Structure formats: structure tokens, C-alpha cells
Amino acid sequence: MKMKSMLKASVVLTTSLLLMACGNDSEANNQSAEKPADAPDTWIADRTITGLVFQSANDAGAGTMSPEIADYIKERTGITLEIEAVTNEDSQAALASGLAAGDLPDFIAFYLNDSGRPEFPMLLQASNEGMFHDISEELQSGEIYGKYFEDGYLPRDTRENIMMRDDHDGATYLVHMAIDQEPADPGQKEIGGTYIRKDIAEDLGIDPLEVNTSEELEDLLNDIKDGDYTDDNGSPVTPLGPTVWGGSDRPWPYNDLVWSGPSNEKFMKDDQGNILHESMTDYAEQRVEFVRRLLDQGLMHPEFFTMEETRANEGVTNGSFAVVADVHNYRPELSDGSYVPLGPINRADGSNHMVMPYKSGYAGWAVPSTTENPEEIVQFADWMASEEGKRLYMYGLEGEHYDLDEDGKPVVKEEMLQLADEDPEAAKQEGFRGVGGYWGEHLAWTDMNNLEQFGEAAWGESQRDDVSEQAARDIIDFYNYDERYDNKEVIDGLTPRAYLFEFEDGDDTLTTALDTWEEDIQKAYYANSDEEAQDIIDQMRSQLENANIEEFTEFLKEKEDQGEVIFY
Numbered sequence: 001m002k003m004k005s006m007l008k009a010s011v012v013l014t015t016s017l018l019l020m021a022c023g024n025d026s027e028a029n030n031q032s033a034e035k036p037a038d039a040p041d042t043w044i045a046d047r048t049i050t051g052l053v054f055q056s057a058n059d060a061g062a063g064t065m066s067p068e069i070a071d072y073i074k075e076r077t078g079i080t081l082e083i084e085a086v087t088n089e090d091s092q093a094a095l096a097s098g099l100a101a102g103d104l105p106d107f108i109a110f111y112l113n114d115s116g117r118p119e120f121p122m123l124l125q126a127s128n129e130g131m132f133h134d135i136s137e138e139l140q141s142g143e144i145y146g147k148y149f150e151d152g153y154l155p156r157d158t159r160e161n162i163m164m165r166d167d168h169d170g171a172t173y174l175v176h177m178a179i180d181q182e183p184a185d186p187g188q189k190e191i192g193g194t195y196i197r198k199d200i201a202e203d204l205g206i207d208p209l210e211v212n213t214s215e216e217l218e219d220l221l222n223d224i225k226d227g228d229y230t231d232d233n234g235s236p237v238t239p240l241g242p243t244v245w246g247g248s249d250r251p252w253p254y255n256d257l258v259w260s261g262p263s264n265e266k267f268m269k270d271d272q273g274n275i276l277h278e279s280m281t282d283y284a285e286q287r288v289e290f291v292r293r294l295l296d297q298g299l300m301h302p303e304f305f306t307m308e309e310t311r312a313n314e315g316v317t318n319g320s321f322a323v324v325a326d327v328h329n330y331r332p333e334l335s336d337g338s339y340v341p342l343g344p345i346n347r348a349d350g351s352n353h354m355v356m357p358y359k360s361g362y363a364g365w366a367v368p369s370t371t372e373n374p375e376e377i378v379q380f381a382d383w384m385a386s387e388e389g390k391r392l393y394m395y396g397l398e399g400e401h402y403d404l405d406e407d408g409k410p411v412v413k414e415e416m417l418q419l420a421d422e423d424p425e426a427a428k429q430e431g432f433r434g435v436g437g438y439w440g441e442h443l444a445w446t447d448m449n450n451l452e453q454f455g456e457a458a459w460g461e462s463q464r465d466d467v468s469e470q471a472a473r474d475i476i477d478f479y480n481y482d483e484r485y486d487n488k489e490v491i492d493g494l495t496p497r498a499y500l501f502e503f504e505d506g507d508d509t510l511t512t513a514l515d516t517w518e519e520d521i522q523k524a525y526y527a528n529s530d531e532e533a534q535d536i537i538d539q540m541r542s543q544l545e546n547a548n549i550e551e552f553t554e555f556l557k558e559k560e561d562q563g564e565v566i567f568y
Contacts (some may be wrong), residue, residue, distance in 0.1 A: 040076055042383055045376045048080040050105035051442055054095040055363070060085035060109075061438030066431025068397060076388070079380050083439045092118050099126050104368040107377050109442035112176060112364035115161035116265070116497035118511070123366070124501065127173035133367045133374040136164075136172035142382035144447050145175070154179065155359040156565070157494045162364070175381075177442070178362035181449035184490045185359075188450075188457040189476050192328040194252040195339040196220075197237075200229055200322050208342045209479070212352060214254045214290055217323075217345065221299040224322045231320040240300045241321025244333060246309035249522055250326045254290055255345040255352075259283040261568035262355040266517070267496040267556070268348060268568045275496075275553045275560075279517060279544045283348065284537050288524045292533065295525070305522050329475035330458075337471045341479045354484045357567060358492030365442050384444035387453065393440030394459060396432040409455030417460050434459030493565030496556055503555050513547040516540060 035043050053060035062085040074080055084105070086094040095110050099122060110119055126132060139145040147153050148163065158176040160166075180187075194217075201208045204223055211217055221239040229237045243250055251258040259278035260266045266278040278284055294300035301307065304325070307315075315321050316333040323342060327334060346352045365381070367374045383389045395402045395410045402410040412434070420427040420435050427435040433445075456462040461469065476482075500511050517540050527533035560566060 039078065042076045042388070044077045044079055044379045044383065045373065046078040047373075047376065048082060049107070049377060049380055050082045050084065051107045051109055051365070052098065052105050053083060053085045053109045053442060054091050054098060055085065055109065055111055056091065057085060059438060059441070061441060063439075064428065064431055064437030065439045066396075066429065066437075068400070069392065069431050072392060072397060077380060077383055079376075081380075081439070083442070095119055096122055099123075099131065102131070102370075104370060106371045107365050107367050107381075107443075109363060109365045111362075112162070112174070113362055114157050114360065114495060114498060116495050116500065120162070121501050121508070123174055123364075127168070127366075131369055132173040133369050133371065134171035134173060135175075135367055135374055135378050136170060138375045138378035139172060139175070142378065144382050144385040145378065147447060148179070155357060155361070156492050157498055158359075158361055161494065161498060162361075173366055175365050176361040177364055177446045178360075178448065179446045180359050181447055181452070183358050183492075184356040184488065185449065186481075186485055187448075188330065188461075189481050189485075190328050190330060191341055191475055191479050191481060192252075193326060193344055194342045195324045195327050195334070196342040197229075197319055197322050198338055198340045200224060200227070200237075201340065201342075203227070203229075208340055211343050212346050214256050214345060217253060217343075218290070218294070218299070221294065221323065222297075225297075225299060229322060232318045233320075235320065237320055237322045238301045238315075239298075240294065240304070240323045241315050241325065242301060242304045242307045242312050243326035244309075244312055244316050244324060244331055245326070246312045247303060247306040248326070249305055249518075252343070252345060253323070253325050254287055255343075255347055256350075257283060257287040257290055257348070259348050261347060261349070263495045263567050265496050265568070266514075267553070275556045277514075277544065277549050277553060279541045279549060280553070284521060284524075284541075285534070288521065288533050288537065289530075291525045292527075292530070305525065329472040329479075334475070335471050337474060340475060354488040356488050356490050358490055363442065381443040384440055385446055389440075390444050390453065392432070393444045394433045394454065396430055396434065401430060401432065401434075405455070407455065412460040412463060414463070417463060420460070491565065491567045493567040495567050499556060499559060500552075503552055510544075510547040510549065510552060513540075513544045513549070517544060 053062065060083065062083045065081070065083070070080065086098060091111060098104065098108065110123070111117065112119055112123070114120075140149050154163070154176070158179065162174050162176050163172050164170075196208050204220070204227070206220065211220055217240075224237070224239040231237050240253060242248065251260070251264055258264070258266070259268055259276065259281045261268050267275060269275055270281075291300065295302060295304075301321070313333060316324055316327060316331075316339070319338060324339065327339065329341075333339075344352045367377050371377060384393065391410060395412065396416075398404065398410075400413075401416050402412050405411050416427070416430070416435070419430075424436065428437060431437045431439075433440060450457050497511075497514070500514075504510055520536055520540050524533040524536040527536060556566060
């Protein structure tokens with residue numbers, strides 16, 4: 001399949017025109033010269049490096065670097081870094097258009113949690129068609145990126161599917177980012193999932209952590225409805241509200257009615273060891289029946305799957321939702337300690353212990369084959385990911401934004417903490433990640449170990465004794481996080497959908513059918529009748545059968561028989 005066949009025609013023209021405007025100008029961008037006599041050891045080249053980012057505007061971080069930080073980078077490396085972003089609601093379609101246009105700058109960056117993401121097949125195809133430089137030797141020479149080639153450093157999916165594929169004969173075209181230094185690193189101890197208003201739980205005399213099935217949750221929601229509880233404005237509460245990010249079909253409130261393990265890809269083994277997709281079970285029927293009943297009885301917000309984020313934020317802040325479908329302990333809406341974790345609801349196999357991947361990634365970058373002196377891009381990326389570069393990106397400038405303590409760890413200045421709290425937009429103009437400038441994410445944010453590198457899990461955390469941080473720590477204690485972490489299961493494997501590209505060999509019929517299954521379940525939730533809901537499920541099931549879902553599960557079984565580890 002050629003890259004042009006992947007495009008959405010409506011996106012091609014606008015994105016291609018944008019790319020033509022910001023493409024790689026070899027004379028302007030590649031000004032490499034001999035190293036000046038007085039240059040520091042970190043000097044790379046006197047040139048501009050332009051990156052084009054196919055992500056949301058906030059994640060791309062274009063224009064968020066301060067002039068002072070830009071000057072520091074120039075002084076230390078000779079590099080002028082420019083970040084540009086494609087403004088498009090569909091980052092996947094924008095990436096497809098960008099690859100088809102072919103007029104790319106010095107590097108591109110993109111979303112890439114794992115090889116199961118829809119961006120990966122087009123990136124792999126572009127690699128196979130010679131659109132990117134092989135930068136394997138340059139990466140291996142780096143102090144930071146050289147670690148990628150050490151045994152056990154990368155997770156299997158990153159190593160075997162994305163960066164060091166057997167069919168690439170030692171070449172590396174794509175670089176996976178956001179790799180932790182240590183396996184199963186808990187990082188900031190973020191606790192996501194379903195939460196309940198603390199005062200309601202106490203009034204009902206329940207232990208929220210002992211609500212572990214959807215049946216128990218439904219009983220609780222009925223008790224809440226009968227309790228005539230109100231929000232901060234005196235209005236009746238909704239027993240179950242959406243996520244704090246707005247309407248979404250996340251599994252936490254009915255996890256035991258979702259045929260899936262922690263990956264939430266709707267694949268899992270039955271009691272006989274058979275690998276099944278949810279469409280090969282009756283779990284969709286059970287979940288749809290459950291959700292329709294909650295909606296019908298007023299136990300679930302009617303806009304549970306569709307509410308915009310602003311209203312969802314307000315609902316949590318005002319206590320309008322007795323139970324929130326998904327939030328986490330560091331969200332500002334929880335800073336007053338008004339909500340505590342509920343459950344977790346068991347998975348379909350009856351378990352609810354902590355399961356973590358060995359390591360995982362989040363995004364990626366590549367150097368187009370049109371880029372001159374690609375080794376300089378890699379050298380700059382390695383400097384950005386180094387202690388100096390990463391601290392600059394995360395904390396800004398020493399003496400202006402932070403000082404160093406006796407252990408050489410950054411201590412954020414009080415005035416910066418105050419500015420970030422009182423005027424976030426003004427703080428963002430200081431131009432580094434700690435205050436919301438994400439320009440360095442694409443090359444710097446890997447080999448991650450904040451506690452070791454910075455002495456704290458998040459920017460300014462060690463100096464904050466405010467209510468917000470205390471509330472997050474209280475939730476960690478309430479949830480028994482450390483005990484659950486000690487008893488965690490760590491899996492170094494690929495998710496089922498990571499095998500789709502190999503199975504389909506360029507035909508995305510099954511991928512499309514699996515995506516449709518996820519999307520159309522919501523239509524069944526809101527169907528006019530139970531019969532209509534069943535018809536929707538039956539049509540989706542038939543579509544998956546025609547797309548060879550059973551053959552794919554057999555293919556997964558063959559992979560396991562060959563020693564593959566699959567993260568369900």
C-alpha cells in the first residue's frame with residue numbers, strides 16, 4: 001500500500017500547503033560549519049533545526065520556548081530549534097497527509113504509544129519506502145540514546161516492533177519516546193479511575209474500596225439516589241457522572257462487564273485458555289443492558305458519554321456527581337479532599353490487582369531522508385535528553401527559575417511557584433515544561449526518572465505543602481498504593497492490536513471493524529429499544545466475523561505458542 005492511499009482527501013490539500021510553507025530549506029536550515037575555537041564541548045553545529053509536530057496544539061508546544069532559553073541552547077550547542085505544528089483535529093490524518101506531501105523539515109514528531117496505534121502502520125510503510133534516514137549508528141553513539149541498545153532497556157514492543165525490527169536488518173528509522181529508566185516505574189503515583197464523594201461514602205457507612213463489582217456499584221448508586229444528596233449549589237446530585245475530561249466510554253464503573261485485561265483492547269482468555277475478542281462473548285450484551293438500565297433509572301447522567309470537558313470539570317468541582325467515572329488524585333478538582341477512590345471494580349476475570357507494563361512509550365520522532373547532516377539532529381536530541389538539556393527543558397534557567405541544592409538538584413524559586421499558581425498564562429511565558437511549555441517533549445523527554453534526576457516526581461513538588469499536594473498524598477495513603485505496587489504484576493509483552501499489521505499485511509479491514517466495535521457500542525447504549533440495541537451488536541459482530549476476527553485470535557494463539565508474551 002502506498003502512502004497516498006491512506007489519505008483522507010479533505011485533509012490532503014490544506015495540510016500539504018502548510019507543509020510546503022514550513023518544509024526543509026537546506027540552505028536556511030543546514031548551516032553546519034567547523035566548530036569555533038572557543039565553543040563548549042557540547043557544541044554541535046551552527047544551524048537551525050526545524051521540527052514539525054503532528055499532535056494537538058498544546059502537546060506540540062510550538063512557540064512556548066522563551067528567547068532566553070533559546071539563547072542558552074544556541075550558546076551551548078550552536079543550534080536554533082524551531083517547532084512547528086500542524087493544526088488539525090485529526091492528528092492521524094494530518095500525519096498521513098504530511099507523509100504523502102513529502103516536503104518535511106529536519107525531523108517530525110508524532111503520537112505513538114505503541115505499535116498498536118493507527119499511526120504506526122503508515123510510519124512503518126514510510127520507513128520501508130525510504131522516507132526516513134537510518135539513524136541506528138548515530139543513536140548508538142549517544143550517551144542517552146545509546147542506552148536504547150542495551151539489553152533489557154527497551155520494552156519488547158519498542159525494541160522488536162518499532163525501532164529494531166528484524167526485517168530492517170539493523171536499521172532504525174523511528175525513535176520511541178517517554179521510556180522510563182527503570183521497569184514499572186510508579187513515577188508520580190497517579191491513581192486514576194472511579195471516585196466517590198467522601199462525605200456521601202461516610203454518610204452511607206461504606207468502605208469505598210470494598211465496592212468491587214458492577215452489581216455492588218449499582219446498589220450503591222440506588223442508595224445515593226434514595227439519599228437525596230445535593231451539590232454545593234443545593235441541586236440534587238447525579239449518582240454517576242462522566243469522567244472529569246468529559247463524556248467517554250471508560251471501563252472503570254463496569255470493568256467486570258468488559259471482556260478485557262488492563263490493556264482495554266477487548267481481548268482476553270477464557271477459563272479454557274482460548275483467546276477471544278469481546279464480540280465472541282456475551283459481555284457486550286451484559287454491559288449494554290447494565291448501562292441502559294442505569295440511564296433509564298436516572299442513576300447515570302444522560303450525557304455520560306457526550307458531555308463537554310468544561311461542564312464535566314464544573315460537575316466535579318461543585319460535587320454534582322456523587323461518583324465520577326474517571327479522575328485522578330492530582331486533578332485540581334480534588335484538591336479539597338472531597339473525593340476518594342472507589343473500588344476498583346474487578347476485571348472480567350475477577351482480578352483487580354495492579355498490572356503494569358515493563359515499560360511503555362508515548363510518542364516518537366524520525367529524521368526525513370531529505371534532511372542534511374542527520375547525525376546533527378541525533379546529537380542534538382541526545383544533548384536535549386541529557387542531564388543538562390532535560391533540566392533546561394523541565395526547569396528553565398539556573399538562577400532565574402531555580403537554584404541548585406547541595407545535592408545538585410533543582411529547587412524551584414518561590415516566585416515561580418507563586419506565578420504558576422496565580423497566573424498560569426504568565427508563567428507559561430517563562431518557556432519550560434514545568435510551567436506548561438512542551439517544546440522539548442519531542443527530543444528530550446525520555447530516559448525518565450524524575451526522582452533520581454530532579455529529586456522530585458514533578459516540578460516544584462518537593463516545595464509544595466499546599467492543600468492540592470496534600471490531598472493527592474492523602475489519596476495515595478487511602479488507596480494503599482504502596483502495598484498494591486509491591487504486589488503488582490509486570491508484563492513485558494505486546495498488546496493484541498500490536499499484531500494487526502503483521503496479520504493484515506496492508507489490509508485494514510479488521511482494524512476498521514475493531515474500531516467500529518468500540519464506536520458503535522455507544523449507539524447501543526442509547527438505542528430506542530432493547531431490540532434495536534441487540535441489532536446494533538449483531539451487526540457489529542457480523543462485521544468482525546467477516547473481517548476474520550476468529551482467525552486473528554488463532555493467530556494470537558500461535559504467537560503465544562511460539563513464546564510471545566501478550567499483554568491483554
